[in-house]
Amino acid sequence: GQQLNQSPQSMFIQEGEDVSMNCTSSSIFNTWLWYKQDPGEGPVLLIALYKAGELTSNGRLTAQFGITRKDSFLNISASIPSDVGIYFCAGRPDNYGQNFVFGPGTRLSVLP
Amino acid sequence: NAGVTQTPKFRILKIGQSMTLQCAQDMNHNYMYWYRQDPGMGLKLIYYSVGAGITDKGEVPNGYNVSRSTTEDFPLRLELAAPSQTSVYFCASSYSSRGNEQFFGPGTRLTVL
Numbered sequence: 001g002q003q004l005n006q007s008p009q010s011m012f013i014q015e016g017e018d019v020s021m022n023c024t025s026s027s028i029f030n031t032w033l034w035y036k037q038d039p040g041e042g043p044v045l046l047i048a049l050y051k052a053g054e055l056t057s058n059g060r061l062t063a064q065f066g067i068t069r070k071d072s073f074l075n076i077s078a079s080i081p082s083d084v085g086i087y088f089c090a091g092r093p094d095n096y097g098q099n100f101v102f103g104p105g106t107r108l109s110v111l112p
Numbered sequence: 113n114a115g116v117t118q119t120p121k122f123r124i125l126k127i128g129q130s131m132t133l134q135c136a137q138d139m140n141h142n143y144m145y146w147y148r149q150d151p152g153m154g155l156k157l158i159y160y161s162v163g164a165g166i167t168d169k170g171e172v173p174n175g176y177n178v179s180r181s182t183t184e185d186f187p188l189r190l191e192l193a194a195p196s197q198t199s200v201y202f203c204a205s206s207y208s209s210r211g212n213e214q215f216f217g218p219g220t221r222l223t224v225l
Contacts, residue, residue, distance in 0.1 A: 004154065042116070042202050042216030043155070088154060099170065100214075102147075102154030 002027065002093050004103035012109045019076040021106045023089030031092040032072040033100065034063050038085045046087075047074070079110050113138050116217035118203050124223045125193040133188040133220050135203030143206045144186040145214065146170075146178065148199040155202065161186055193224045 005024050013019055023032070031050055035043035047058050049065035049072060056063055060077045072091070076083055086105040093101060119134045137144065142163045147155040147170075157170030161180040175197060177189040186205075190197060200221050204214040 040218070042204070042218050044216070045213050048213070090155075099145075099157055099160065102156075104152060104154045 002101040004089060004091060004101055006087075006089055006103040006106050008106060009104070010107040010109070012111060013079055014111050015079060015081060017079055019079055019083070019108065020073065021087060021108075022071060022073045023091070023103050024071040025091060025093070025101075026070070028069045028094050029072075029091035030069070030094050031100075032063070032065050033090040034061075034072070034074050035088045035090060036085050037088060037105070043088055076108075079108075081110050081112065084108060084110050115139065116203055116205055116215050118201075118217035118220050120220060121218070122221045124225060125190075126225060127193060127195065129193050130189070130191050131193065131222075133190075133201055133203075133222070135186045135188065135217060136184050137186075137203075137205040137215070138184065139205060139207070139215065140183060141205035141207050141215075142183070143208065144180065145204040145206075146176070146186070146188045147202045147204065148172065148197075149202060149219075150199050158188065158201075190222075195224050198222060198224045 033048050034046045037043040047063040052069050054065040062075045064073045086107050088105045089103040090100040116137045145160045146158040156172045159178040161167045164183050167178050200219045202219045203217040206214045
C-alpha cells in the first residue's frame, strides 16, 4: 500500500527555537494535511494544502505543499511548551479514491 | 456540540471474545471513518462510510465489521479478538469526501490477551 515517511522521527528542542519537519512519499499526492496529537487524544487538524507550491500559515505554524507533489514541510516558529506532541502528515495520493494515507509521525519535545 | 464521541476509553479482551466499539457524531457529517494506530505507526484506515447504509473497506479491514444504520452512529465490531488487534482505535467524521477536516474522537485503547 501507499506509505509516507516523516523525518525526523523525534526531536528535542529548546523553548523559543524554530522547528522544521517533513513528509515524503514515492508517489504524487493531490492533498496534504498536517495534524497534531496530544497524549490520550485524537489528532487535530492544523493545516490543509491543496496545490503544489501552496504555502499556508496558522499562527506560528507554516506548511508547504512541495513542488514535486511528493513532499510537504511543516515549520513551527518560536516553540512553546504546548507545542509538545506528535505531528502527523496525511496525504491523498492521485488515483487513490477519497481516503488519506498517514505518516508515522514526528514526536516533538520542548525543553524549558 | 460534543463532536465525535467514542466508548469505551479502554478495554481488555481475551482471545476469541467479541466486542463493539461505539462511535457517534453530532455534526451531521456524512462521512465517517475507523482507524487503528499502532505504536510508532501512522493511522491505518479500517472501514469508512459515505452515508447511512453505505460502508466500504479501507486498508486493513480483516477481522472487523461495521454498520451505518444512522448518520450519527458508526460502530466497529470485532468478532473473534486476536492479539494482533491490540491497538488504539480512532473514529473520525467529515462533512464531505474532500476530507479537509476530519474530526477525530478521543480513541479507544484495546488490549487483547
